[in-house]
Amino acid sequence: MKIAVMGAGAVGCYYGAMLALAGHEVVLIGRAGFAAEVTRNGLVLEKNGERLVARVAARCDPAAVAGAGLVMVCVKSGDTEDAGRQIAPHLAPGCTVLSLQNGVSNAETLAAILGRPVLPVVVYVASRMTDAGVVRHEGRGDLELAGDGSTDVASLLNAAGVETRVSSDVMASLWAKLVVNCAINPLSAMTGLPYGKMAEQDGMPELMQDIVREALTVARAEGVSVSSSVFETVRTIPVTMAGQHSSTAQDLARGRPTEIDFLNGEIVKRAEEHGLDVPLNRAMTLLVKSAERKRAEDGQTSIEERG
Numbered sequence: 001m002k003i004a005v006m007g008a009g010a011v012g013c014y015y016g017a018m019l020a021l022a023g024h025e026v027v028l029i030g031r032a033g034f035a036a037e038v039t040r041n042g043l044v045l046e047k048n049g050e051r052l053v054a055r056v057a058a059r060c061d062p063a064a065v066a067g068a069g070l071v072m073v074c075v076k077s078g079d080t081e082d083a084g085r086q087i088a089p090h091l092a093p094g095c096t097v098l099s100l101q102n103g104v105s106n107a108e109t110l111a112a113i114l115g116r117p118v119l120p121v122v123v124y125v126a127s128r129m130t131d132a133g134v135v136r137h138e139g140r141g142d143l144e145l146a147g148d149g150s151t152d153v154a155s156l157l158n159a160a161g162v163e164t165r166v167s168s169d170v171m172a173s174l175w176a177k178l179v180v181n182c183a184i185n186p187l188s189a190m191t192g193l194p195y196g197k198m199a200e201q202d203g204m205p206e207l208m209q210d211i212v213r214e215a216l217t218v219a220r221a222e223g224v225s226v227s228s229s230v231f232e233t234v235r236t237i238p239v240t241m242a243g244q245h246s247s248t249a250q251d252l253a254r255g256r257p258t259e260i261d262f263l264n265g266e267i268v269k270r271a272e273e274h275g276l277d278v279p280l281n282r283a284m285t286l287l288v289k290s291a292e293r294k295r296a297e298d299g300q301t302s303i304e305e306r307g
C-alpha cells in the first residue's frame with residue numbers, strides 16, 4: 001500500500017522512514033529543499049547509534065497523496081488548515097487519514113476540511129531534523145490511536161516496528177498530553193532554562209501544578225476524564241528530561257511560529273466557551289505570543305539594518 005506523509009518534518013520523517021525501511025512505498029511531502037535533498041541522497045534516519053538510509057519519494061506537491069491508502073498528516077497545528085485544503089482534492093476515495101499532531105483539535109479541523117473521518121493519533125516520540133534530509137530519533141516512538149480502521153493501521157505500524165496501541169479513550173490521552181504541555185512548554189520558553197534548572201526556581205513546581213489544575217477544569221467541562229497522573233508527569237519531566245527545552249522554546253529561539261494557540265491558547269478558548277476563567281493559561285498564552293511578536297519584530301529590524 002502506498003503511504004503518504006503530509007509534512008516532512010521531525011515526526012513525518014521518523015515514521016515515514018520506519019515505514020519505508022519496513023518495505024512500504026512511502027511518499028513524503030515537504031518543502032522544496034527537503035525534496036531535492038532526499039531525492040538526491042535518500043532520507044537518513046539516525047537511531048540507536050545507526051545511520052539508516054530509507055528510500056522514499058520526496059515531493060513538494062500535495063497532489064503526491066494521490067493513490068495513497070494511508071495518509072499521515074504531520075504538520076504543526078498552525079498549518080493544519082492549509083495542509084488539509086491542499087491535499088483534499090487529491091485523496092483517494094477509500095484512504096485512511098491520520099493526524100499525528102499535538103493538541104486536541106487537529107483531527108476535527110482536518111475532518112471538517114476533508115469531509116471524511118480523520119483518526120487522531122497520540123504521538124510519543126522525541127525526534128528532530130538535524131539537516132534537510134536527516135532525522136534523529138531521540139526517544140520512544142510509540143503511538144496510540146482510535147477510530148474506524150484503527151486496528152488495521154495499528155497492525156501495519158506494529159509490523160513496521162512502530163509500537164501502536166488502539167486506545168479506548170484517545171481524546172483523554174491527547175488531553176493529558178495537552179495539559180502537560182501547558183505546564184511545561186510556555187515556562188520553558190519564557191525562562192529560557194532547561195527543565196531541570198527551570199523547576200529549581202522557588203515556586204515553579206507549584207506554578208506548574210496550578211496550570212495543570214486550571215487546565216483540568218476545562219477538560220472536565222469538555223466531558224474528558226484526564227488521568228490525575230498528569231500531576232506526577234509534570235513533576236518528573238524536569239528530572240527525566242533535565243537538559244531539554246520545550247518545542248515552544250525551540251520554535252521561539254528559531255524565530256518560528258509556536259503552537260501556543262493550540263496549547264494554553266486552546267485551554268483559554270475552550271474555557272471561554274464554558275464560562276470559566278483560566279488566568280494562568282491566559283497569561284502563558286499572552287507571554288508567548290508577545291515573545292513571538294518581539295522575535296518577529298527584532299528579526300524584521302535586523303533585516304532592515306542589514307538592508
Ligand SMILES: NC(=O)C1=CN([C@@H]2O[C@H](COP(=O)(O)OP(=O)(O)OC[C@H]3O[C@@H](n4cnc5c(N)ncnc54)[C@H](OP(=O)(O)O)[C@@H]3O)[C@@H](O)[C@H]2O)C=CC1
Nearest residue numbers: 007008009010011030074075076079101102123125126127
Ligand atoms: N518533534 C517531536 O518530537 C514531536 C512533535 N509532535 C507534534 O507533531 C506535529 C509535527 O511536529 P514536528 O514534526 O516536530 O514539526 P516540524 O516543523 O518538524 O515538521 C512539519 C513540517 O511540515 C512542513 N510543512 C508544513 N506545511 C506544509 C505544507 N503545506 N506543504 C509541505 N510541507 C509543509 C514544515 O515546513 P516549514 O517548517 O517550512 O513550515 C515542516 O518541515 C506537531 O503538532 C508537534 O507538536 C508530537 C510529539 C513529538
Ligand SMILES: CC(C)(CO)C(=O)C(=O)O
Nearest residue numbers: 181184244245246247248
Ligand atoms: C513533553 C515535552 C514537554 C518535551 O519537551 C513536549 O512535548 C514539547 O516540548 O512539546
